Amino acid sequence: MPVKVDEPAPHRFSTGKEVRLACRSGSFRGPTSGHCPSQIQTNLLVIPSRFADDFRGLCKRNPVSCPLIAESLAPGNTGLSRDVAEDVDVRTDAPGYNIYKDGKLYAKDVRDCKEWWAEDSVAFLIGCSFTFEQALVDAGLTPRHQELERNVPMYRTNIPLCPSGIFSGTMVVSMRPYKPEKVDAVRAVTRPYIHTHGEPVAWGPDAVAQLGIADLLNPEFGEAPVLREGEVPVFWGCGVTPQVVVMSSPELIGFSIGHGPGKMLCLDKEIKDILE
Amino acid sequence: MPVKVDEPAPHRFSTGKEVRLACRSGSFRGPTSGHCPSQIQTNLLVIPSRFADDFRGLCKRNPVSCPLIAESLAPGNTGLSRDVAEDVDVRTDAPGYNIYKDGKLYAKDVRDCKEWWAEDSVAFLIGCSFTFEQALVDAGLTPRHQELERNVPMYRTNIPLCPSGIFSGTMVVSMRPYKPEKVDAVRAVTRPYIHTHGEPVAWGPDAVAQLGIADLLNPEFGEAPVLREGEVPVFWGCGVTPQVVVMSSPELIGFSIGHGPGKMLCLDKEIKDILE
Numbered sequence: 097m098p099v100k101v102d103e104p105a106p107h108r109f110s111t112g113k114e115v116r117l118a119c120r121s122g123s124f125r126g127p128t129s130g131h132c133p134s135q136i137q138t139n140l141l142v143i144p145s146r147f148a149d150d151f152r153g154l155c156k157r158n159p160v161s162c163p164l165i166a167e168s169l170a171p172g173n174t175g176l177s178r179d180v181a182e183d184v185d186v187r188t189d190a191p192g193y194n195i196y197k198d199g200k201l202y203a204k205d206v207r208d209c210k211e212w213w214a215e216d217s218v219a220f221l222i223g224c225s226f227t228f229e230q231a232l233v234d235a236g237l238t239p240r241h242q243e244l245e246r247n248v249p250m251y252r253t254n255i256p257l258c259p260s261g262i263f264s265g266t267m268v269v270s271m272r273p274y275k276p277e278k279v280d281a282v283r284a285v286t287r288p289y290i291h292t293h294g295e296p297v298a299w300g301p302d303a304v305a306q307l308g309i310a311d312l313l314n315p316e317f318g319e320a321p322v323l324r325e326g327e328v329p330v331f332w333g334c335g336v337t338p339q340v341v342v343m344s345s346p347e348l349i350g351f352s353i354g355h356g357p358g359k360m361l362c363l364d365k366e367i368k369d370i371l372e
Numbered sequence: 373m374p375v376k377v378d379e380p381a382p383h384r385f386s387t388g389k390e391v392r393l394a395c396r397s398g399s400f401r402g403p404t405s406g407h408c409p410s411q412i413q414t415n416l417l418v419i420p421s422r423f424a425d426d427f428r429g430l431c432k433r434n435p436v437s438c439p440l441i442a443e444s445l446a447p448g449n450t451g452l453s454r455d456v457a458e459d460v461d462v463r464t465d466a467p468g469y470n471i472y473k474d475g476k477l478y479a480k481d482v483r484d485c486k487e488w489w490a491e492d493s494v495a496f497l498i499g500c501s502f503t504f505e506q507a508l509v510d511a512g513l514t515p516r517h518q519e520l521e522r523n524v525p526m527y528r529t530n531i532p533l534c535p536s537g538i539f540s541g542t543m544v545v546s547m548r549p550y551k552p553e554k555v556d557a558v559r560a561v562t563r564p565y566i567h568t569h570g571e572p573v574a575w576g577p578d579a580v581a582q583l584g585i586a587d588l589l590n591p592e593f594g595e596a597p598v599l600r601e602g603e604v605p606v607f608w609g610c611g612v613t614p615q616v617v618v619m620s621s622p623e624l625i626g627f628s629i630g631h632g633p634g635k636m637l638c639l640d641k642e643i644k645d646i647l648e
Contacts, residue, residue, distance in 0.1 A: 156566055156648075160433050160534040256531060256582070258436040258573050258609070261563070287537070290432055297534050306532070333534070372432075 111135060112181060112362035116189035122207060125191045127247040127318075127358035129239070133230035136292070136367055137360035138165050138221040139335025140190060141342070142209070142353035145171040145216040150261025154341065155220070157258040161267045161333035163223035163291050165370075166363075172215045181363040186219040192356030196342050198349055205356040212351045219353075222335040223292035224360050225270050227367055228285070232272075235285050239272045240322055247358040248272070249315035250334050254308030255297075257341065265344035269297060269307060269331040271315070273323040276300065282330055291370045293333040300328050307331060317357035387411060388457060388638035392465035398483060401467045403523040403594075403634035405515070409506035412568070412643055413636035414441050414497035415611025416466060417618070418485070418629035421447040421492040426537025430617065431496070433534040437543045437609035439499035439567050441646075442639075448491045457639040462495040468632030472618050474625055481632040488627045495629075498611040499568035500636050501546050503643055504561070508548075511561050515548045516598055523634040524548070525591035526610050530584030531573075533617065541620035545573060545583060545607040547591070549599040552576065558606055567646045569609040576604050583607060593633035 109115045109124075112135040118124035128137055143151060148171075155164035166180040174185045188208040195203040195212050225248075229239050241248045248270045255267040270293075274282050279299050287295040297307075304312050312329060313320055317336050323329070339354040355361060385391045385400075385407040394400035404413055419427060424447075431440035442456040450461045464484040471479040471488050501524075505515050517524045524546045531543040546569075550558050555575050563571040573583075580588050588605060589596055593612050599605070615630040631637060 153563065153566065153570070157436050157570060159435065256574075258570075260571065261559075287429065290429065294429070294433060294534075295536065298532075 112137075112364050113183070115362040116181070116184060119191050120185065120188045125207070128191065128360040128362055129226045129229060129248060129358065130242050132362050134366055134368070136165065136363045136365045136370065137224045137226045138363060139224050139338065140186065140219060140221060140353070140355040140361050141338040142186070142213070142217050142219045143348065144214070144350045145218045147262060147348060148218045150263050151220060153260035154257065154263045155222070157260050158337070160293060160297060161257065161337040162335070163293065164220060165223050165291065166221040168217070168219045171218050174213070176221070180221070180365050186361065187213050190355045190361040191359035194339065194354045194356060196339070196352040196354070199343050199345060199352075201343070202351070209353045212353055214351065217353075220338070221361060221363070222338060224335050225293045225332045226360060227292035228289040231285050231289070232282065235281065237274065237278060237282055237285065241272070241319070244322060246322075247318040249319060249321040250317035250336050250357055251307070251309045252316050252340060257337070262347035263341050263345045265337065265341035267297070268317070268334040268336040268340050270318075270334040271321055271329045271331050273321060273327040274330050275326055276328050279328070279330060286332070288371045290372045293335075296330050296332050299330040303329055303331055388413075388640050389459070391638040392457070392460060395467050396461065396464045401483070401635075404467065404636040404638055405502045405505060405524060405634065406518050408638050410642055410644070412441065412639045412641045412646065413500045413502045414639060415500050415614065416462065416495060416497060416629070416631040416637050417614040418462070418489070418493050418495045419624065420490070420626045421494045423538060423624060424494045426539050427496060429536035430533065430539045431498070433536055434613070436569060436573060437533065437613040438611070439569065440496060441499050441567065442497040444493070444495045447494050450489065452497070456497070456641050462637065463489050466631045466637040467635035470615065470630045470632060472615070472628040472630065475619050475621060475628075477619070478627070485629045488629055490627070493629075496614070497637060497639070498614060500611050501569045501608045502636060503568035504565040507561050507565070508558065511557065513550065513554060513558055513561065517548070517595070520598060522598075523594040525595060525597040526593035526612050526633055527583070527585045527607075528592050528616060533613070538623035539617050539621045541613065541617035543573070544593070544610040544612040544616050546610040547597055547605045547607050549597060549603040550606050551602055552604050555604070555606060562608070564647045566648045569611075572606050572608050575606040579605055579607055
């Protein structure tokens with residue numbers, strides 16, 4: 097796959113609202129890493145309301161991979177509370193959606209999910225590691241996929257989630273490569289972002305085996321990584337985890353909706369307001 | 373090991389305060405399962421204050437095994453906030469303590485930990501699964517170890533915690549055996565106790581392999597289990613986890629203090645006030 101290092105960076109949206117409107121009009125369909133750098137980006141999961149309590153429990157029990165930021169105002173309501181994002185329609189405002197039927201992928205990266213949204217649909221917004229990437233850039237630790245304008249590589253792992261009601265599964269992680277001597281700094285920069293995955297879950301030469309990742313160069317989601325000489329992989333919890341949960345929970349009957357991996361719903365809420 | 377099924381049950385304390393005073397006077401040194409059934413029981417970890425932020429982060433990232441209920445009023449202060457427990461001395465009010473030096477077990481099940489308490493000691497109180505046992509009793513699902521007046525069996529697993537600063541390690545679990553057809557009810561009864569480990573993390577015939585438990589009949593903490601014909605093990609997160617973390621975190625230099633496994637610090641706070 098050609099690496100676009102010499103191309104000029106495309107237009108970057110400054111605010112979550114700009115991203116949302118561009119998605120809604122269909123003019124933007126790309127990954128959102130690097131856009132609206134002072135505002136929160138989120139993963140999405142939409143499920144029938146009868147499963148909502150179990151999913152809230154899953155988030156409470158697994159806050160590293162599933163940090164719950166917000167949810168629908170009410171079942172069927174496509175908006176969010178005003179302090180999170182104004183004038184939002186969760187069915188149209190992400191760059192792409194994956195549709196699941198009875199836990200099986202049914203349609204991939206569709207432009208909107210209006211057709212599958214139901215009266216009892218509840219949308220859950222899960223924190224995203226893109227939220228701490230500007231802090232890495234500011235610290236001189238720019239993530240490789242931002243530098244190369246690629247989607248971040250994401251992997252299934254063998255780390256079990258703590259189950260909640262009908263939901264179970266294993267953790268998905270995102271990966272950014274760094275030199276070993278930079279890992280302490282990378283950990284420290286991302287540690288305060290506890291509501292958007294926080295510090296890494298594993299790093300270094302043994303981490304691939306430790307997480308049960310089959311092939312580092314072939315991620316299950318996003319694009320292949322580009323590691324330079326001497327670099328080691330550093331892995332963070334990833335909000336694609338709920339989509340693996342959907343596929344691992346046979347009692348989840350009906351349509352579920354996720355965002356396209358790397359294609360986030362961008363909010364108005366400021367990152368500085370959720371740091372710990 | 374003889375099973376004391378025909379012996380009369382010993383005196384049970386009704387309140388956390390009664391347990392604490394009996395521990396303080398040295399008249400009670402036993403496991404606390406079944407005592408003060410309407411009040412919260414907690415695991416204990418005492419560490420030097422310079423590591424406190426990292427440990428708080430560990431609790432936030434791993435709330436199933438390390439649900440943080442309370443902590444010292446200030447470094448060196450042996451009390452807790454009044455809504456948790458009045459007139460408490462965390463150095464004397466549990467039935468027994470384990471002492472660790474530089475992450476290695478240094479003294480086991482000592483009567484009090486005054487000798488190792490320091491000016492910068494901070495005590496963390498972690499939720500305990502004993503807190504939901506009365507609900508199991510009330511539902512006709514009495515835990516076997518309560519019935520037999522034994523300590524609950526506890527096991528190391530291979531499930532990695534999400535690391536936080538200097539702290540990492542693997543989850544410890546407690547085990548109660550049930551018939552397979554009772555597992556759904558057991559899960560439902562314990563699910564609301566999200567601040568005291570909540571519902572099980574694994575159950576059934578495959579759970580021992582899934583958790584990497586070496587030998588079900590030889591738990592690392594507590595007493596051996598008694599399974600009856602057709603029963604399967606059901607495993608919950610366990611607040612002994614921080615003591616395994618102490619032993620897995622080489623940067624933790626100095627004295628740390630834990631409770632004796634199964635020998636909890638009993639509080640005044642009511643269980644009904646922390647249900648979700």
